[in-house]
Amino acid sequence: MTTPPEPDVLATLRALRQSRRFLPTPVAREDLDRILEVARWTGSAKNTQPWHLVVVTDSALNSGLANLGAFTGFLDGVAASIVVAVEGEGRSVAYDDGRLAERVMLAAAGLGIGSGTAWFSNPAARQQVRELLGLPDHLEPWSAIGLGYTDTSEPQATPQLSGRKPLEEMTSWNRYGRPAPTQPT
Numbered sequence: 398m399t400t401p402p403e404p405d406v407l408a409t410l411r412a413l414r415q416s417r418r419f420l421p422t423p424v425a426r427e428d429l430d431r432i433l434e435v436a437r438w439t440g441s442a443k444n445t446q447p448w449h450l451v452v453v454t455d456s457a458l459n460s461g462l463a464n465l466g467a468f469t470g471f472l473d474g475v476a477a478s479i480v481v482a483v484e485g486e487g488r489s490v491a492y493d494d495g496r497l498a499e500r501v502m503l504a505a506a507g508l509g510i511g512s513g514t515a516w517f518s519n520p521a522a523r524q525q526v527r528e529l530l531g532l533p534d535h536l537e538p539w540s541a542i543g544l545g546y547t548d549t550s551e552p553q554a555t556p557q558l559s560g561r562k563p564l565e566e567m568t569s570w571n572r573y574g575r576p577a578p579t580q581p582t
């Protein structure tokens with residue numbers, strides 16, 4: 398029998414949301430290192446670890462990154478960002494990339510630091526990210542994760558981008574379409 402997780406760990410995982418407005422408070426170097434150490438242990442297909450992370454603490458560079466995507470403007474105002482650049486293409490690299498990004502966000506949340514994904518969907522924008530950060534051609538910088546202390550006095554999302562499907566709509570038990578059995582009392 399496994400030890401159940403601490404309830405506050407689950408509460409932190411459950412509460413992770415996208416932050417887009419940040420206080421002008423820096424994130425300590427020690428905390429960035431702790432987040433990176435969590436990211437380093439992300440699992441990947443065949444343990445290929447197809448990533449390189451660029452930690453951007455220079456606010457002029459973060460402002461530059463903010464201009465390179467359709468919805469990346471919030472990077473102008475983060476305390477730091479982590480650009481995730483991956484080698485290779487296809488479903489499994491994308492999966493690895495997403496797992497790492499989520500770990501970064503969850504590690505940040507564990508330290509009380511807010512985070513937000515910024516996506517560079519356009520190839521020309523990714524080339525500009527490469528040039529801005531001096532990344533080699535074989536690395537594709539699909540996203541950056543903005544980090545900072547969330548300014549909770551500001552809304553973080555438009556209402557249509559909020560909320561989730563109900564659990565019953567996204568799950569089946571034992572066979573597609575079957576609802577969860579009622580709990581024995």
Ligand SMILES: Cc1cc2nc3c(=O)[nH]c(=O)nc-3n(C[C@H](O)[C@H](O)[C@H](O)COP(=O)(O)O)c2cc1C
Nearest residue numbers: 413414415417466468469514515516554558559560
């Ligand atoms: C692949 C991917 C790309 C995203 N790109 C952006 C982005 O460029 N800008 C942004 O503000 N949010 C971006 N997001 C965040 C989503 O908008 C957010 O996860 C979703 O709206 C749910 O937000 P919530 O957890 O705050 O409810 C992205 C998320 C994912 C998974």
